[in-house]
Amino acid sequence: MPVSRYLTIADELKRRITTGELPPGAKVPSTRKIAAEWGVAMATAAKALAALSQEGLVRAEPRSGTVVTGAPKAQSAPRATAAPRSRAGRAPELTRERVVRAAIVTADAEGLGALSMRGVAARLAVAPMALYKHVASKEELVVLMADAAYGERGYPASPPEGxxxxxxxxxxxxxxxxxxxxxxxxxxxxxxxxxxxxxxxxxxxxxxxxxxxxxxxxxxxxxxxxxxxxxxxxxxxxxxxxxxxxxxxxxxxxxxxxxxxxxxxxxxxxxxxxxxxxxxxxxxxxxxxxxxxxxxxxxxxxxxxxxxxx
Incomplete structure (x- = not known):
């Protein structure tokens, strides 16, 4: 059975991390650069980064992009190709809040121009159509993202004088x-x-x-x-x-x-x-x-x- 393209990309990036070519703290190629280097769609590139993230090898940092957290351990867990599982063996329920949060993480790391429904679906390891049960369009998703982001900080009940x-x-x-x-x-x-x-x-x-x-x-x-x-x-x-x-x-x-x-x-x-x-x-x-x-x-x-x- 042919290996999925995103797994091939994830394996190559994992090799770079393992050999120290991408040391801890180093910036991983963005989805845009991965797409250009391997000639794949942005969603495929995002899925490759999501696979590495699920293994704990990389993390998204605002204004920095996706960075290496560390080299894989000798006895690493099998590569995750689906959404994380709960102790009961069920994938976490896909909710509007999870979709919005995944989209925010994507935009923080890659910029709003890299945001796509397919990319968000890849980050969540779900089919793109699954998102449309919770948001009608990318435009609605961006509005929900903005409202959630503005809601992250509020003001004290007793504000300063003056x-x-x-x-x-x-x-x-x-x-x-x-x-x-x-x-x-x-x-x-x-x-x-x-x-x-x-x-x-x-x-x-x-x-x-x-x-x-x-x-x-x-x-x-x-x-x-x-x-x-x-x-x-x-x-x-x-x-x-x-x-x-x-x-x-x-x-x-x-x-x-x-x-x-x-x-x-x-x-x-x-x-x-x-x-x-x-x-x-x-x-x-x-x-x-x-x-x-x-x-x-x-x-x-x-x-x-x-x-x-x-």
Whole structure:
């Protein structure tokens, strides 16, 4: 009987792990790279990674992709080709919550562009049609994912005193969610907000901080949208960097090194003296563009500029 293609891929990746070619902590090729290397569908690539995950050889980490947990033990368990079994011998019941969680794990590791119903089914080791008993379409699945992700963090029953402290708390709470789920910031423009109960929780906290200061409804709405769009606007670059690293194979430093000749051409003709001086100083002193630091700098500037006088 011919060996399934995904098992062949899983065996090769397992060999790389066993020989130390992929040591613990190393990033495993993404589903997109596996699909390109072996000439298979994304769902087949996802199924291969799922098989390794079920053996405990790899795990999905947000913003890092799938990484090696360790080499297989000498007496490893047989390869899992179906969903994990309970002690009673039955596979865990497939529920909407399990489908949504598997989809979130996929998007965290591979990005929203790699999400597919077939890929999620492969991760759960079920037939793709089984998912449609719980979600009508990929579009509905993404909405459910977003609502679940926004619901992972809430607010204290006794919030901090003062509107500024509350807005800071809300902004950092949303930032932490985008940090955990980089794809979340990509979903919808601020002009077309998603009607999600768990997203409304964050809106309510922001608006309650602005309430009671004599603001009109329009200004309250504008300030809420301004704060939310600021956090989302910075967070968009989390997944974009993840996508750029995955498609190019270059780290941020590698990419900047590759741009050096073009930058030298721009800064060397004397037309942009301030820009050139800044780049030369940063190169001499050492500088990394850290989005967390940029977020904090912008948040302070934004809150400093808010006027609640009505």
């Amino acid at each position: 509107w500024r402290a509350r807005l800071e708390l809300s902004a950092r709470t949303m930032w932490s969610l985008y940090r955990r789920h980089p794809w979340l910031a990509q979903l919808a423009p601020i002009t077309r907000p998603m009607p999600l109960p768990n997203l409304a929780t964050h809106a309510e906290f922001i608006l309650s901080a602005l309430d009671g200061h004599g603001l009109g409804a329009a200004k309250m709405c504008d300030l809420h949208v301004l704060l939310f769009s600021y956090v989302q606007g910075v967070a968009i670059h989390l997944e974009r960097e993840q996508q750029a690293a995955g498609s190019s194979g270059l780290s941020e430093d590698d990419w900047m090194d590759a741009q050096a000749p073009a930058l030298e051409t721009i800064t060397g003709d004397g037309r942009f003296p301030t820009f050139a001086r800044m780049l030369n100083t940063l190169a001499a002193e050492g500088y990394d563009l850290v989005l967390d630091n940029l977020f904090e700098l912008g948040l302070k500037a934004l809150l400093d500029g808010i006027d609640l006088s009505g």
